[in-house]
Amino acid sequence: MRMRAAVLEEFGQPLVVQELELAEPRAGEVLVRLVACGVCHTDMYTASGVDPSGYAPTVLGHEGAGVVEAVGEDVTDLRVGDHVVTLFSPQCRECEHCLSPKTNICLAIREQQGKGYLPDSTARLSRPGGEPIRHFMGTSTFAEYTVMPQIALAKVSPDAPLDRACLFACGLSTGLGAAMFTAKVEAGSTVVVFGAGMVGLGAVAGARLQGAERIVCVDLSPQRLEMASHQGATDVLIGGPDTVAAILEMTGGFGADYTIEATGLVAVMRQAVESARMGWGLATICGVAGKGETLDVIPRYLITGRRLAGSSFGGVKGRDQVPQLVQRYLDGDIDVDAFLSHRITLDEVNTGFDLMHAQDGIRSVIDFG
Numbered sequence: 001m002r003m004r005a006a007v008l009e010e011f012g013q014p015l016v017v018q019e020l021e022l023a024e025p026r027a028g029e030v031l032v033r034l035v036a037c038g039v040c041h042t043d044m045y046t047a048s049g050v051d052p053s054g055y056a057p058t059v060l061g062h063e064g065a066g067v068v069e070a071v072g073e074d075v076t077d078l079r080v081g082d083h084v085v086t087l088f089s090p091q092c093r094e095c096e097h098c099l100s101p102k103t104n105i106c107l108a109i110r111e112q113q114g115k116g117y118l119p120d121s122t123a124r125l126s127r128p129g130g131e132p133i134r135h136f137m138g139t140s141t142f143a144e145y146t147v148m149p150q151i152a153l154a155k156v157s158p159d160a161p162l163d164r165a166c167l168f169a170c171g172l173s174t175g176l177g178a179a180m181f182t183a184k185v186e187a188g189s190t191v192v193v194f195g196a197g198m199v200g201l202g203a204v205a206g207a208r209l210q211g212a213e214r215i216v217c218v219d220l221s222p223q224r225l226e227m228a229s230h231q232g233a234t235d236v237l238i239g240g241p242d243t244v245a246a247i248l249e250m251t252g253g254f255g256a257d258y259t260i261e262a263t264g265l266v267a268v269m270r271q272a273v274e275s276a277r278m279g280w281g282l283a284t285i286c287g288v289a290g291k292g293e294t295l296d297v298i299p300r301y302l303i304t305g306r307r308l309a310g311s312s313f314g315g316v317k318g319r320d321q322v323p324q325l326v327q328r329y330l331d332g333d334i335d336v337d338a339f340l341s342h343r344i345t346l347d348e349v350n351t352g353f354d355l356m357h358a359q360d361g362i363r364s365v366i367d368f369g
């Protein structure tokens with residue numbers, strides 16, 4: 001079939017919206033008609049060419065939600081008409097990692113996905129009558145349609161508006177999950193969240209859902225801190241070199257039970273470690289640091305009982321837990337509307353990058369109409 005998609009032709013250049021060919025789903029694959037797709041930092045990061053694992057040409061986009069249009073052979077879990085959220089972090093339910101409750105990092109299709117191919121090592125995307133185009137993050141959702149493996153699609157309630165549901169495909173679930181599934185924040189505890197973008201605000205909401213008593217959010221932007229208060233932060237702080245001292249002062253000199261980093265800055269990651277509580281504080285890192293950067297930790301902080309964890313997609317097992325998180329939104333537990341700041345068309349996708357660059361709003365969402 002023919003469809004329109006935003007192609008990263010060359011790093012550092014605007015995406016080019018054009019007609020592409022999309023082949024039919026093969027065994028285990030599903031054709032999805034996108035209804036909405038958020039614009040995330042990872043898309044912009046790859047488009048800039050800074051990501052060492054990036055490739056071009058490719059169709060970017062990974063925060064998608066849509067409707068199943070057709071299924072290939074051996075697709076047992078999804079039917080035409082189902083509402084789905086795309087998963088850059090799949091869940092095969094069979095590999096060693098999927099069978100373990102300790103991780104959400106599925107091993108089934110990692111290698112092929114990283115190279116830009118579907119699980120059988122080929123692409124469904126191509127230029128009309130011409131060269132194949134690689135898939136991005138196994139999703140390529142800056143497009144009217146996509147073909148994805150069924151293990152990378154979460155079936156969600158048809159009651160959830162898809163322009164809200166798409167935010168659960170990346171940033172929001174990452175933040176919620178970091179607090180709920182990686183840190184497993186306990187009721188009554190003190191949590192510090194560094195960063196009040198999509199991920200940090202999700203972590204604030206996740207900490208609230210876990211019953212945290214005190215939630216401190218740190219950011220540079222007073223507007224974003226206001227949003228953090230709305231999502232459940234009990235205290236807010238403007239970040240800076242004295243943040244650790246300020247948090248120690250707020251916590252009787254000990255530090256917080258849980259700290260969650262959502263900035264991508266290694267200096268802030270260090271603050272997250274140093275403001276975790278002596279004895280048992282757990283620092284959870286969500287941010288993606290720049291190429292070659294390293295995290296400086298004085299070992300004494302760890303020996304005295306602080307722990308450090310990393311979190312990919314918030315530790316969320318996508319097919320099982322994204323539908324549950326969407327249900328919590330439908331139950332009124334999470335205000336997702338507050339995150340949706342701009343609606344744009346596919347042709348305006350580069351405007352989405354500009355808005356993100358200017359820190360205008362939390363999420364721009366492409367509405368495919």
Ligand SMILES: NC(=O)c1ccc[n+]([C@@H]2O[C@H](COP(=O)([O-])OP(=O)(O)OC[C@H]3O[C@@H](n4cnc5c(N)ncnc54)[C@H](O)[C@@H]3O)[C@@H](O)[C@H]2O)c1
Pocket residue numbers: 041042170171174194195196197198199200218219220221224239240262263264265268285286287288289311312313314
């Ligand atoms: N682990 C994952 O699976 C995963 C998934 C999605 C995004 N991410 C990463 O998470 C990070 C956050 O993503 P986002 O979309 O929320 O980004 P964002 O840019 O919208 O938010 C980052 C926030 O950090 C704030 N900040 C900057 N300096 C600060 C400081 N010194 N102290 C406190 N706050 C400071 C900024 O003001 C901004 O509000 C990024 O690095 C992103 O790449 C990781």
Ligand SMILES: [Zn+2]
Pocket residue numbers: 040041042043062063170171
């Ligand atoms: Zn993302």
Ligand SMILES: [Zn+2]
Pocket residue numbers: 090091092093094095096097098105106107108
């Ligand atoms: Zn798996």
